[in-house]
Amino acid sequence: MTTPHTGPRSGLPNSLLDNPLLGTWIGFEETGRVRLATGKVEIGQGVLTALAQIAAEELDVSPARLRIVSGETPTSPREGFTSGSNSIAVSGSSIRLVCAEVRALFLRYVADRLACPIGALTIDDGRFLRAGRHIGQDYWSIAGEIDLARSATGDAAPKPPSSYRIVGQSVPRIDLAAKLAGSAFIHDLAPENLLHARMLRRPWSGARLADLDEAAVRRAAGAPIEIVRAGDLVAFTSDDEVAAMRAAQTARGLAAWAGGAKPSSDAGEPNWLRDQRTRDRIVETGAAAGVAGNRVVEASFSRPFLAYASIGPSCALAEFKDGKLTVWTHSQGVFELRRWLAHALGIDPTHVTVLHRQGAGCYGHNSADDVAFDAAFVAMRTPNRTVRVQWTREDEFSAAPMGSAMVVGLRAVLDANARPADWTIEIWSPVHAQRPGMNGHANLLGAEALPEAPPPPAEINDVADEAGGGATRNAQALYDLPRHKLVHHLLPDVPVRTSSLRGLGAFANVFAIESFMDELAEIAGEDPVAYRLSLMSDPRERRVIETAAEMADWFRATAGDGRARGLGFARYKNRAAYAAVVAEVEVDEQVRLTRVWAAVDAGLVVNPDGAANQIEGGIIQAASWTLKESVRFADGRVASDSWESYPILHFSEIPEIDIRFIEARHQPALGLGEASLGPTAAAIGNAVTRALGKRIRALPLTRERIMATLLAEN
């Protein structure tokens, strides 16, 4: 059976336009199994389970039949980074269309053969039925007859959500059992010819290695090591992992560095941010003339630099054999990584294979790409060995990218009813994305230490507003504002390596906007929830706020004795999931977060339990950022380089959390993995303000800040 191969039509999801062949996504090569290939990768968020559900639903097979190929350059669709809460919306919609079309092709073929209408056929777990009776054929018996090397047309209608039997169910995570039983991570790969390596990292950007007592390093290793060095990039390799670890640890203490740009010890503080060189732009909507108002309210909020702080340090393996490089990585973007590894190492990209393997939790652009470069660098200098590099905990805290510190200033001119007639948000922030390839640069840490490394890009840009924005993500408040002005001060040359940490600028912007809304409500003498609703016309926005308030019994709960509640709201990126969060705190000398309620509208929810897991995880991570976390610098280095000096929330500090999803299965699925963080910070901040009677506008809300605020009052 042949069909003319036509190009894909516009209007299809980008992932499908970039990878039009049906057979790239779906195959029936192994009897009883369906190959589902995706460019998206599991980073702890459960995405592969959800994508499998979408495919199983449209194909009418059991989810257990799916074999997922994820993030492998030879065989996966070329999709972009697994980031921005885009996977379900972009990759999921592509998979839905592909599977619907594959199903339709098979049904058409069977109908032709049986000379019956398609409507007489159904599929039960991959087997074809006519008028409810098995016909002895299934996907696998027919697969040889149907050429899937054809472009998707998007013509086959996916199932209506009302008929879903698999999508919308809390199917258990497909990867969890193996993770509970032991070895399931990239860290656990142990091929025969393994060579361990550890890296020596530059303590600050641009530092040159002035001196390293290699003899002392060898002595400390306790077993034979090799020292692989190019320029200021140094690796210690050994058959014995402990020797490589001891060598790196000793070298870290012994190495003398010169030059480069050291961050000052106040890096990330509001005044430091305001003092940096900036590149500015202004975006205004609404007419300035005719602003009716006279009372001006201003406030300034901030967050410090934050660490990704995954529990597992980044790890990669690489092998260079017969001129070909194979890299195993937990990168969020294997295709971009392949391209830029090849570029940085001077090797033909067609000679590089990049294979995703699962790592520890990933909350943004962490050191996964960097360690992949490290492994590839060492592998190309020690051919025919599989090189395994793992970062140290100290380097995870000090050399991995960081979430940008930000200052967010807000100014409102209030009308006679204490509603904002004029609204200005002014943001100071380094960029929120420096992944491989961005700004035309490899952005691989090790590559920057090589001799003759390409200079950094002359100009760096943040994520464009059309792509959701970086520092400007969620800068536009969703309230009914007649005039809005955004002033974006991009800090292009800070001596801190910043990139995409979960939520990007949305975290600080939502914290600021939603704190400010409470301040305005107080000026108006109104309840913060009622005040918000008075400025909100979108029914979906209103509904999450009303639902969260109802869950927390907002209007009947009473504050007192240092206990209070606060609310925060946002729609992530102003186009993904809506979330409203209520937090209850007890404050004495420090903040104790006791309860959290969250209402979320994410449209169609593919896996409700997985979605709740993401929302709850976001709440806890945001609570940790809000209450505890801050990167600190001293002597030009990151001083917060251990769990002791960079504490995160512990089990005994975890609040009870209630989550409710608004029923919206007929709406498109909205990305939700980053939706709860900003609202959580604001809810905690507002609760603390009500408990203390005074607002702290700089995160984190530590004991020191609470004490200083209490003392300043007395």
Next chain:
Amino acid sequence: MRGGVDLFVNGTPVHVRGDGTKPLLSVLRNELGLRGSRFGCGTEQCGACMVLIDGEPSFSCARPIESLAGKRVTTVEGLSPAGSLSPLQQAFLDEQAGQCGYCLSGILISAAALLARNPRPSRSEIAAALDRHLCRCGAHNRIMRAVARAGGQMGGAP
């Protein structure tokens, strides 16, 4: 450590040769092929490497192998017969208690020790028993529910 160290790992006698100062974790992972115990920090601050030593939850990342002569070490692999999940692990699966899962093998160890001495722990008792463990994904409440569920299923005083 002339002559090496003899200890028991998951009930099996093991003889470890070589440098006596090397950490237990690297022996487990690299010499015994037990890769369920995880490296997180190397400084006893995160709990990813937790194992039982004579029944007590103990960090393995900085524990010299030479200090373990005659000791009984249990890793996550020792909590269940090969190819199956223990009731505790099954409770984690039932509660979908995890996101990335990297912290779980250490947490399972501390949870098993808790349930052995207190089969019906309260939420605060569970939190206290797990407080040496870090989870960055925010699966804490699910994990605590899983431990409570396993306690309930494993019996013990009501």
